[in-house]
Every structure is written in structure tokens, then in C-alpha cells.
Amino acid sequence: xxxxxxxxxxxxxxxxxxxxxxxxxxxxxxxxxxxxxxxxxxxxxxxxxxxxxxxxxxxxxxxxxxxxxxxxxxxxxxxxxxxxxxxxxxxxxxxxxxxxxxxxxxxxxxxxxxxxxxxxxxxxxxxxxxxxxxxxxxxxxxxxxxxxxxxxxxxxxxxxxxxxxxxxxxxxxxxxxxxxxxxxxxxxxxxxxxxxxxxxxxxxxxxxxxxxxxxxxxxxxxxxxxxxxxxxxxxxxxxxxxx
Amino acid sequence: xxxxxxxxxxxxxxxxxxxxxxxxxxxxxxxxxxxxxxxxxxxxxxxxxxxxxxxxxxxxxxxxxxxxxxxxxxxxxxxxxxxxxxxxxxxxxxxxxxxxxxxxxxxxxxxxxxxxxxxxxxxxxxxxxxxxxxxxxxxxxxxxxxxxxxxxxxxxxxxxxxxxxxxxxxxxxxxxxxxxxxxxxxxxxxxxxxxxxxxxxxxxxxxxxxxxxxxxxxxxxxxxxxxxxxxxxxxxxxxxxxxxxxxxxxxxxxxxxxxxxxxxxxxxxxxxxxxxxxxxxxxxxxxxxxxxxxxxxxxxxxxxxxx
Numbered sequence: 001x002x003x004x005x006x007x008x009x010x011x012x013x014x015x016x017x018x019x020x021x022x023x024x025x026x027x028x029x030x031x032x033x034x035x036x037x038x039x040x041x042x043x044x045x046x047x048x049x050x051x052x053x054x055x056x057x058x059x060x061x062x063x064x065x066x067x068x069x070x071x072x073x074x075x076x077x078x079x080x081x082x083x084x085x086x087x088x089x090x091x092x093x094x095x096x097x098x099x100x101x102x103x104x105x106x107x108x109x110x111x112x113x114x115x116x117x118x119x120x121x122x123x124x125x126x127x128x129x130x131x132x133x134x135x136x137x138x139x140x141x142x143x144x145x146x147x148x149x150x151x152x153x154x155x156x157x158x159x160x161x162x163x164x165x166x167x168x169x170x171x172x173x174x175x176x177x178x179x180x181x182x183x184x185x186x187x188x189x190x191x192x193x194x195x196x197x198x199x200x201x202x203x204x205x206x207x208x209x210x211x212x213x214x215x216x217x218x219x220x221x222x223x224x225x226x227x228x229x230x231x232x233x234x235x236x237x238x239x240x241x242x243x
Numbered sequence: 244x245x246x247x248x249x250x251x252x253x254x255x256x257x258x259x260x261x262x263x264x265x266x267x268x269x270x271x272x273x274x275x276x277x278x279x280x281x282x283x284x285x286x287x288x289x290x291x292x293x294x295x296x297x298x299x300x301x302x303x304x305x306x307x308x309x310x311x312x313x314x315x316x317x318x319x320x321x322x323x324x325x326x327x328x329x330x331x332x333x334x335x336x337x338x339x340x341x342x343x344x345x346x347x348x349x350x351x352x353x354x355x356x357x358x359x360x361x362x363x364x365x366x367x368x369x370x371x372x373x374x375x376x377x378x379x380x381x382x383x384x385x386x387x388x389x390x391x392x393x394x395x396x397x398x399x400x401x402x403x404x405x406x407x408x409x410x411x412x413x414x415x416x417x418x419x420x421x422x423x424x425x426x427x428x429x430x431x432x433x434x435x436x437x438x439x440x441x442x443x444x445x446x447x448x449x450x451x452x453x454x455x456x457x458x459x460x461x462x463x464x465x466x467x468x469x470x471x472x473x474x475x476x477x478x479x480x481x482x483x484x485x486x487x488x489x490x491x492x493x494x495x496x497x498x499x500x501x502x503x504x505x506x507x508x509x510x511x512x513x514x515x516x517x518x519x520x521x522x523x524x525x526x527x528x529x530x531x532x533x534x535x536x537x538x539x540x541x542x543x544x545x546x547x548x549x550x
Contacts, residue, residue, distance in 0.1 A: 050433065076435040084433075090426035101423045104416050105435035156434050 003028045003063060003192050004049070004080075004160055010057035011044055011216075018044045019216040022058070026160070031186065031193045033207030033224070035200070037236070040213040042196045043085055046162050049194075050082040051075040062160070077107050081158035083149035085165045085196070091138030095129055095148055096120045098137050099155045106156025120155065126188065127151045127181055143174045147181070154185060163195040167202050175202055182206065204228070212236070250410060253494055257406055260286075260497070264399045268392040276391045280463065282504045283398040287456050288477075289484045289496035290405035294412055295449035296482075297491040299442060300425035301349070305360030306453055307477040308367050309337035313454030314461035314472045315371055321385050330397070330458040337454025338447045340367075345443040352428075361475065368473035375469055388462040398459055405452045409493040412445070421445055483522065487529050489536015498537040 002025040011019040019041045026032050034042050047053040049060055051072040059068045067075055090098050099120040108119075124130045127147045132140065137148055146166050153161055163182070167175045179202055186193060197203040203210065204224040212220040212233050220230045227233055267279040288306065296303050313333030320329045348359055375381065412418040420441045423431040432438045461467055480503070488499025503522075510518040533540055 052429070052433075071437070071439075072429075072432040073435045073437045076433060082433060084430070088427045088430040088433075090423055090430060092426055093422070097419075101419055101431075101436075102434040104419055105423075107435070152430075152434060 001028055002026065004194070005061040006045070006049070006058070007061065008058035009045065009048060009055050009060070011041070011048060011053065012056045017216050019048075019055075019213075022213070022216070022218050024211055024218060024221060026192060026194060028192055029190070030208050031195065031206055033203040033210040034194060034196045034213065035203060035210055035227070035233075036213035039215075041216040042213055043164055045213070046082055046164055046194075046196065049075075049162060050080060073105070076105075076156050076158075079107050079157070079159040080162065081106070081153035081156045081160070082162035083146075083153050083164055083166055085168070087142070087145040087149050089137030089140070089145050089148050089152075092136060094134050095124060095137055095140070095144075095151070096133040098148055099123050099151050102152045102155025103157075106158075108155070108157035123151050123154050126154070126185055128177065143170050143178075146170065146178070150181070150185070154189065158189075159192060161191050161193045163193060163197075165196055165198060167197055167199045175199055178202075179206060250414075250493075253410065253497075256497060257403060261399050261403055264395065268395065273391065276395055278504065278508060280391060280395045280398055282500060283395065283402040284456055284460060285480070285484060285500035285504060286402040286496055287398065287405040288453055288481050289488070289500050290402070290409045290493060291449045291452045292481045293485055293491065293493065293496055294405070294409045295445045297409075297485060297495070298412060298418060298421035298425065299445060301352070301442070301446075302357050302482070303360045303449075304357045304475075304478050304482060305362070305364030306449075306481050307473055307475060308360075308364035309341065309450040309453040310457035310460070310477055311364075311368065311371070311469075311473040312337045312340055313457030314467065315457075315469075316454070317458035318383055318385065318461050318467040321383075322387075326389065326462070330455050330462075333458035334451040334454035337457070338451040341447040341450035342443060345446045346439075349439070349442045349446065361478070364473065364475065364478065368469060371473070372469045382466065382468040385462065385465045385467065388465050391463065394459050394463050398456070401452055401455055401459070406493050406497070408448065408452070409496070412448075413492045417441070417444075483526050487525060487536055489529075489533070489538040489540075494538050495536055498541075502537060 004026040006022055006024050009019055009022040022045065036042050044053065048055045051070050051074065055068060059066050061067065062078060062080060067078065090101065096117065100116050103116050103119055121130060121133060124133050127150050129144060129147050129151060132144060137145060140148065150166060167178050170178060185191065195203065195206065207224055209222065210224050210227045211218060212227060214236050219232045219236065220227055222230065264279045264283055268276045288310065292303065292306050295301065313336070316333040316336050317329045344363055348363065351359060412421065420431070420436045423436055424438050424441060428438055457472065461472065484499035484503050485495060487502055488495030488497065506521065507518060510521065529536060
């Protein structure tokens with residue numbers, strides 16, 4: 001069954017068309033990679049799904065019901081979590097407090113304070129930040145803050161996780177660790193994931209299916225191996241002539 | 244509840260202050276009763292300000308508007324509505340006013356919000372000034388207002404209520420939401436915090452007690468003059484006390500208010516100009532050298548001596 005359906009999504013900023021007629025579906029348990037050059041509309045698509053921006057055309061359906069027009073906090077409580085390309089931790093709060101906030105307000109809505117702390121530590125353990133739980137988020141390394149983005153998203157008890165370049169700017173070793181983390185949390189939480197990534201190798205390795213956006217339009221969709229052979233994708237990425 | 248009891252030093256401090264305040268009229272006479280009233284007033288105002296501005300990071304430079312509205316409600320209904328109704332009503336009207344202006348005002352952040360709150364306060368001041376002029380009243384005298392001791396006791400209740408409210412906000416889920424909004428509003432809504440609703444509720448809650456304080460202080464001066472009651476110096480003083488106290492939670496206002504009321508007692512009568520100069524120096528000094536205020540300084544001192 002499709003967990004998420006984007007139906008003809010269009011978005012214009014004044015005269016600029018950021019997205020036009022983008023339709024796709026994401027099945028439960030899938031990992032879908034979202035590829036495309038800078039400015040292709042990937043992050044705008046995430047913002048529309050998460051409720052930060054409103055689509056000019058089309059609708060988003062989650063578990064069969066339309067979520068277009070809902071606020072980000074409402075979308076979050078329905079079970080969609082997102083991370084930010086440019087990380088947005090609660091910089092003055094400790095790593096644990098960051099995750100606790102998500103636990104208190106997200107889909108989990110936990111209330112017993114002792115449980116919340118324990119649960120936050122479990123999540124930090126899963127993303128490999130448990131030894132830094134006291135550290136203010138603002139004092140962490142980029143790799144740490146990217147992990148914290150994931151931890152905080154997990155804290156909201158999502159079914160669908162939207163990951164926006166959680167591996168950009170990391171060293172190859174850190175990328176490998178992050179891939180391992182993502183695989184294990186996906187299994188542990190039974191998650192469906194849509195992931196934007198410029199580290200193409202990581203994307204190919206992780207995804208079940210890849211969607212390619214170019215100038216706001218969906219130009220290709222398929223298994224990672226097929227995408228690499230796709231003519232229109234090659235044309236966009238390598239400038240090859242259509243045969 | 245556990246978080247509340249963990250704050251026992253703060254609660255103890257508050258109880259001692261309240262006890263001293265209640266004893267003042269009996270032990271130290273009329274002059275010190277007024278000083279205590281003054282202190283309780285500033286604690287109530289600064290705590291209320293902290294509840295919103297300290298927690299959310301939206302710095303209000305117009306809190307005098309709630310004080311003024313409360314005063315105006317009490318003065319306008321004086322001798323027609325009993326005080327035990329009109330003073331709380333001043334708080335209710337101030338909170339309602341906050342609710343109404345919150346939606347447009349809370350759309351802007353940072354320096355724009357600061358200027359806007361200041362502007363709204365000035366706007367209301369001149370609207371009420373015009374109403375009063377239209378009614379042919381340049382100022383009003385209140386005969387038969389309650390005495391300073393009664394006002395002091397009510398004011399102490401307000402100071403405790405405001406302190407309790409801010410303490411509760413800090414340790415509650417609500418406060419966790421406000422703190423997240425201060426840190427990053429977009430991230431806050433992404434983890435499920437209804438940011439617009441939280442900001443509006445906090446803004447209204449932070450207006451209610453200043454409204455009642457304004458009503459009491461109108462009774463204290465037995466004289467109502469719009470430009471004086473809506474004087475922006477009140478807003479500035481609240482912010483100054485909050486900065487000098489520091490902390491962004493319920494402890495700061497106690498220190499900030501006590502420090503400044505003490506300073507004004509020392510200097511006001513003998514060297515009023517020196518007082519204003521020192522006020523400016525302290526404000527600059529704290530912002531530059533001790534941005535976490537007296538609470539921050541004391542906490543650092545405590546760590547150094549225990550280490």
C-alpha cells in the first residue's frame with residue numbers, strides 16, 4: 001500500500017516554477033532516493049510534504065488522507081518527520097534535551113518525564129551520540145549535528161522519515177557510519193524513508209528506488225541500476241546527446 | 244511536581260521575601276511599606292515579562308501597555324465597580340488585548356518585534372489620551388482608595404503568583420515548547436510544537452498580572468494621568484531588571500528587581516542624576532560583561548568555591 005502519494009505537485013515563486021506536475025508514490029517500508037542538481041526542487045518538495053510550504057497545485061496524501069494545508073506540527077504528529085539540509089538543532093540545549101523535546105511534542109506525545117529521558121538516551125545510543133548527551137547541540141561537530149537531526153526526527157515517532165542531505169559534508173568514514181545507522185534505525189522502527197542526497201554512491205547503495213528531478217520536473221524513476229543507464233538522466237548529469 | 248520541589252532554594256527565597264514584605268508595615272513603618280510595595284511590583288512585572296520574553300526570546304519593549312490598560316480599567320470604573328472586581332478585570336482586559344494584538348504582532352521576530360511592541364504601547368497611550376481629552380478629563384483623582392498596607396499585601400500575592408507562573412512554565416511541557424521556539428522556531432514546529440498557539444498563550448499570560456499591577460498602582464498614586472501611567476520608562480525598567488537578573492527563568496527577576504530597587508533607594512533621594520547614569524552603566528556593563536546577569540555571576544562563583 002502506498003504510504004505517501006504526491007499528486008501533480010506544482011510550486012511557483014512569483015514567475016519561477018520550482019516544481020511542476022510532480023507525481024509519485026512511496027510504498028510502506030521503501031527507501032526512495034531523491035536525486036537532482038541544485039535548484040531541481042528537492043528541498044521544496046520536502047517542505048511541501050512537511051507543511052512548511054504550500055503547494056500551488058496538486059495534493060499530498062499520507063495513509064490515504066490529504067495532508068495539504070496542514071501545519072508542520074500537525075504533519076509531524078501524523079507521523080512524518082523531516083531533517084534539515086542546513087541543520088537546525090536547538091543550539092543552546094543539550095543533545096538529550098533536543099531529543100526530549102521531540103518526544104514530548106511529536107507523534108509519541110510522551111508525558112512521564114522519567115520515561116522521556118530514558119527514551120531519549122536510547123535514541124541517542126542508536127545514532128551513536130550517547131556519550132555526548134550533555135553537550136549543547138551548538139558545540140557539536142557537523143557530523144554530530146547531522147546525527148542529532150536524525151535522532152530528533154526519530155523522537156517524534158515517525159512512520160515516514162524525510163532525510164535532507166544528512167551525509168553532505170561528512171568524511172567517507174562518517175558517511176559509511178551514517179549509512180549503517182540509517183539501515184539499523186529503518187529496521188528497528190519499521191520506517192519508510194525518502195532521502196535527498198548528493199553523495200550518489202550512498203544513495204544508490206541505500207535506495208530501493210530512485211526518483212530524479214530536473215528543473216522541477218520528474219524526469220526518471222526506477223531501480224538504482226536502471227537510473228544509472230537512463231538516457232534523460234545521463235543527458236542531465238553528463239550532457240550526453242540523445243541518440 | 245518533582246521539578247517544582249527541586250527548586251526549593253528559589254521557593255524558600257520567595258517565602259522569606261513575602262514574609263519580610265508582610266511584616267514591613269508593622270515593623271518599619273510607612274516609608275518602608277512603600278519600598279516593599281515598589282519591590283513587589285517590580286518582581287511581579289519582571290516575572291511576567293520573563294514568562295514570555297525570557298522563555299521565547301521575543302523581547303517585548305512595550306509591557307507598560309498592559310500595566311496602563313489595567314490602570315485605566317480600574318480608574319474608569321472607580322466607585323462604580325468594586326475594586327475586588329475591577330482590579331482582576333484590569334488583568335483580564337490586558338490579557339484579552341494581548342490575545343487580539345498577538346496574531347499580527349507575533350508574526351515578526353527580532354528587532355522588528357521589539358520596535359513593534361514599543362509602537363503598540365505608544366499607540367494605545369495616545370488613543371487613551373485622546374479618549375480622555377474627548378471626555379474632558381486631563382487627569383483623574385481617586386478619593387477613598389485603599390491604604391498602602393492593603394495594596395502591599397495584594398501586590399505580594401501578585402508577585403508570588405507571577406513567580407509561581409514563571410517557575411511552572413519553566414519546568415512544564417509548555418515551557419519546553421517555549422524554549423524550543425526561542426532556540427529555533429522552524430525546528431520547533433517540525434517536531435510537533437504548535438508554535439503560534441504557544442506564543443499567543445504565553446503572551447496573554449504575561450499580560451494578565453501586569454494589568455492587575457497597573458490597577459493597584461493607580462490606586463496607590465490616587466491620581467491618573469495617561470502619559471505617566473503609559474510611560475515607556477516602565478517597559479525599559481522591566482527589561483533592565485530582567486537583564487541584570489539574568490537567567491531567563493524565575494530566579495533572575497528576584498535578583499534584578501531587588502538590585503535595582505536597592506540601588507534606587509540608596510541614590511534616588513540624594514543623587515537622582517547619578518542614579519540614571521549608574522542605571523545606564525549597569526545596563527551596558529551587564530550586557531557586555533555578564534550577559535547571564537546576577538544569577539549567572541552567582542552560579543559561576545558557586546562553582547568556583549565548590550571546585
